[in-house]
Amino acid sequence: MGDEDDSIELAAASRRERLRALKAAQELMNTPDDDSAQVDDKTNDEDGTTEEQNPMKFRNYVPQDKHLQEGKLAPAVLPKFEDPVAAAPPPEKEDPFLNIAPKKPNWDLRRDVQKKLDKLEKRTQKALYKLMEEQEKQQLLTEGDDTNGAAD
Template identity: 60%
Template sequence: MEEESIEAAAAARKERLRALKAAQELLNTPDDDAAVVKPQQASTEGDRNDVEPQHQSDDEEEEDAGEDNVNMKFRNYLPHDKQLQEGKVTPPVLPKFEDPVLAAPPPEEKAEDPFLNIAPKKPNWDLRRDVQKRLDKLERRTQKAMLILMEREEQKRSAAEDNGMA
């Protein structure tokens, strides 16, 4: 299935290329009958070996050269000869391209001092890291001690209330 579609696409493309080539040849052939006859004569003469090719006279070559100069088109070159300057073609005008990235204003960034980024945010972070285990252990002991003190205080209050009521 895939191969058939690829082959069909290739055949269609070849056909389009042939049509374009034929159209190009029609555009490039001049309207003069003499110009049309000359290539046909050359092809028939090339097939026969017994006939020598015909040479054009100098006058005919000059006329052909004069016709060629008229048909010459200069897009990127300005010739010095006045006759050739008539064949100068104005260069195509390209539409102006607007880059959307450049058109948008750049976002404003807060200017920060680069030396502030070198130092850590908290100057004692390495000390805290090294001492964290000890601090955790002390925190647990502190909580236990506070709990014991609160229990003692409650026992004293309950004993005082019991003694005051009894």
């Protein structure tokens, strides 16, 4: 049990140290800047009270109240921006279609219909062969008729 008590005490001590560090950091964050310190330090010598100052500062807004207009800040001056892209010379204009090598416009149709075309080609060849055989038979018959009639 002694070990548990020691570990609890160590945890509590480390927590206290972290809280002290956080408080110190918060105090540093809350310390007044040079500008705000000057506003707070103005005191009226006659009665020893501070003059009521306007804590608001306006950069983009013009207040209607004259008392608030004292808090208007000058607009921020931006440095001149030079665009590196605009300074570069424009690239030479090339026709983008010269470098493209397109496929033939009907390449997908040929791919999809190729099997059917092969079948039709075979049928066409068979039909042409049959027509040629018929023509040869017709020629043989006409030649045979011519020879028979002349022999009489």
